[in-house]
Structures are given as C-alpha cells and as structure tokens.
Amino acid sequence: MAAVSGSGEFLTLGIEIPLGMLFGSMLFLLLCSAFFSGTETALMSVNRYRLRHLASTGHRGARFAENLLKRPDRLIGVILFCNNLVNNALAGIVTVATLQLGGPAAAAIGTVVVTVLILIFGEVTPKTYAAVRPERVAFTGAYFYHFLLRFLLPISWSVALITFFSNGMLRLLGMRPEDSAGHNLTIEELRTMLAESGALLPRKRHEIMMRVLELGEITVEDIMIPQNEVVGIDLTDDWDRIITTIRSSGYTRLPVYREAIDNVVGLLHVKRLIAHPYSEKLSPAVLETLLDEPYFVPEATPLNKQLVQFQRSRQRTAFVVDEYGDIQGIVTLEDLLEEIVGDFTSEPAEAGPSVPRHDAASGSYIVDASANVRVLNRMMNWSLPTDGPKTLNGLILEKLGSIPRKDTRLMLNGYAIEILQISGNVVDSVRIRQPAETPADLAPES
Numbered sequence: 001m002a003a004v005s006g007s008g009e010f011l012t013l014g015i016e017i018p019l020g021m022l023f024g025s026m027l028f029l030l031l032c033s034a035f036f037s038g039t040e041t042a043l044m045s046v047n048r049y050r051l052r053h054l055a056s057t058g059h060r061g062a063r064f065a066e067n068l069l070k071r072p073d074r075l076i077g078v079i080l081f082c083n084n085l086v087n088n089a090l091a092g093i094v095t096v097a098t099l100q101l102g103g104p105a106a107a108a109i110g111t112v113v114v115t116v117l118i119l120i121f122g123e124v125t126p127k128t129y130a131a132v133r134p135e136r137v138a139f140t141g142a143y144f145y146h147f148l149l150r151f152l153l154p155i156s157w158s159v160a161l162i163t164f165f166s167n168g169m170l171r172l173l174g175m176r177p178e179d180s181a182g183h184n185l186t187i188e189e190l191r192t193m194l195a196e197s198g199a200l201l202p203r204k205r206h207e208i209m210m211r212v213l214e215l216g217e218i219t220v221e222d223i224m225i226p227q228n229e230v231v232g233i234d235l236t237d238d239w240d241r242i243i244t245t246i247r248s249s250g251y252t253r254l255p256v257y258r259e260a261i262d263n264v265v266g267l268l269h270v271k272r273l274i275a276h277p278y279s280e281k282l283s284p285a286v287l288e289t290l291l292d293e294p295y296f297v298p299e300a301t302p303l304n305k306q307l308v309q310f311q312r313s314r315q316r317t318a319f320v321v322d323e324y325g326d327i328q329g330i331v332t333l334e335d336l337l338e339e340i341v342g343d344f345t346s347e348p349a350e351a352g353p354s355v356p357r358h359d360a361a362s363g364s365y366i367v368d369a370s371a372n373v374r375v376l377n378r379m380m381n382w383s384l385p386t387d388g389p390k391t392l393n394g395l396i397l398e399k400l401g402s403i404p405r406k407d408t409r410l411m412l413n414g415y416a417i418e419i420l421q422i423s424g425n426v427v428d429s430v431r432i433r434q435p436a437e438t439p440a441d442l443a444p445e446s
Contacts, residue, residue, distance in 0.1 A: 022100075026090060030118070032086045033123075039130065043069065043079075045134045046135060051138075059139075068146065073167055082148075094111070208341055211339060215304040219303065222386070223336065224320045233268065234259060251270070252269065252271065255267055256287070268292075310336070362431075368428070369427040370391055392427075417431070
C-alpha cells in the first residue's frame, strides 16, 4: 500500500507515475477535446438542406447526422458531457505531472498552461476548422455519436438524465426544446441565398430562380395587355372586317365582344374556326357558337396564385377586371411565363410598344412612352421604378405632377429622360440615357 508523505501543507501519494505516460495521456486527451469541440461546431453549423439531400441519396454519415440533429438537446448533452469529462481529466493529469516536476508552484503554472493549451488546441483551432469545413467533420462525428448513444448504455443514461434536467430548466424559461427542429426558410432568406450563390449558377438559371421568387410580389395588372391595346372581334362590325381582323391579328386566341370590350361575349380559338366543317358559310351568329366562356380574374391577383389558377381551370387567357367589374385588359399564360423565363412567344411584336431604338450619335434610346415599365426593365436590363404606375408615361406624369411640355427633362432612378413628343395629355415618346451615360448637360431642369 502506498504511503502518504507530506511536507508543510503539500501532500502527495508516494506513487511515481512515469512522465512519458502522463504527457502521452495529456496529448490524447487534448486531441479528444479538439474532436468534441470541432464536431459540436460542425454538426450545429452544417447546411441542413444539403444534409437532407445527402441523406436522401443514401450517405450514411448524413443520415446519422440528420437523426442526431432531430434531438439537438441530446446531441449537445452527449458532446458537452464527453468534452467536460476529457477537459477535467486533462486538468487532473497536468496537476499530477506538475506536482511531480516542481511542487505547488509548478502546479499553479501548469493550470495556466493547460488553460491556454485547451483554448488553442481544444477550442479555437478545431472549431474554426469545423466552421470552414463542417461536412467533413460533422459526418465523422456523426458515426461516433451514433455508436455512443446506441451501444454505450451508461453514456446514454447519463445524457438522458442531463437532458431531462436541462429541458426542465428550459421549460421554466418558457421554451420547448422539441420546437427547435424547424428550419424552414422564408422567401427573403431564400432570395438572399440565391443572390449569394449567383457565381455558382449559370446566369440564366439564376435569373429564372430569382424571378420565380418575385412572382408573389407582381400582380396580373402589372403584366396585362391594357384594354386600349387589346386586339379583338366586334360582332357589330361587318363580316369582311371581322375576317380581316382574324387574318391580320396574328393571335391564336381573340376576345369577342359587342361594341366595347366591357361587353365581352367569349374567347375565339382561331384553330377551331379553321377546323369548322362549313367554314365557307361562317357568319357572326355561327362564330358566336364557337366561343369559349370568358374567364375573369381580379387585377390584384399575384402571379404565383394566377399561375396555379390557370393550371387548375385549364385556361390560357383571362380578362382582368377592377373592383367595379370593368375589364382593364387581358393576361395570358404566355405573359406570365415570360415573367419567369423571358421573351419566348411568337405573338406579333406590333401588338405592344416598339422596342427602344438606339441613337448611336448620342448613346441614348428613343422609347415609346406607352411601354410597360416591367417589360422595358426586362428587355433592356434597366431598373426603372416598378412600384407605381405601370407605363413610362404614367411614371413621368407622377414624377412631374403635371402635363409636361416638349423638351422637358427629368431624372427617374438615375435615368435622364427628355420628352420628345406629346399628344394632348399623353407623352408619346422620350429619350432615355442610362445612369453611366448621363452627361452634365442632360441634368433635370429646376
């Protein structure tokens, strides 16, 4: 039996432990501390959505990690239990080693040294590495903790006891630990993720994904063809004029009405007209029997909802109505899809405002003021404001607060605009310079 010897206030057992064994144990425990600290950071910071994807493809480490993260209280409990056990054992071995080397004075110095070692090699370094490369560390740790919790009953019981008391304390603070598993992204968070990952995706794909997220912020009123630009068939016209309208429109679907579009009768599919067995005997009365029922939507309907409604109702064209039931325009499935993927339809370009004409001499663009602002932004990659009037003419009138004169100049979102032509109370055409091309002599008038 070992004798106890002492001098003054210092007592030690008369057992000499080889210093090599002590230092070897210290190194092993320091590595264990680094492992537990690193895996804690890695498992808590690993991308949950990528983790779910890897788990669905059969990655065992990802499956183990996903199961562990379903109960973060248990996971944190087992990591902290192991880490504190290792750190306390390390402190004890350092004390024994320093006492053997130099007595109480050396033990005090050893306490400071082991604290620094744990901070550098057991905390900061492994946690930083794990934060930078979480997957590599997390999957390795997941295998270990899965084995630990499943096969080592004493560890499992200890962790369960710790978790029970810690969850009780959390409930006293008004928190339910089981509610911490939700990690659903909001639209804003998803938009931020896409913006940050822009360099990793092809430009076109990135633009499409961003536009999909913006559908909920755009209404059918923003993209509809205004009532005054709608090409349709008036049943009160003579038959020759109706035939001319059908042939020259270039559209496959045409609204049919009497005298005014507010008196809409239905929607004509031109292919159905051509396929009629007695096409040579067609008349307005026969034409009316070939029409589909008109489909109406409120002007404030968001595009994401309208896309679903088009799908459910198996419709491709809708009449947009205001709160009083008056028709404001029409919107088609093609218009909606173009908001996502850009222009692709083969409908005639004459139906809408002309494409901005580039003036090479001045570096500016001549633009039809009736152009839709969203279409202009998409076509020219501009950033004119879209949270107000829908047309360029409307933006100008709102900005000035009055009917402008020819040659009036103004600034809109950094774009220098010069009014070229006016008809009555409407701006017909303007000259636009992009922000980088705006010279000092084109500044807005005071």
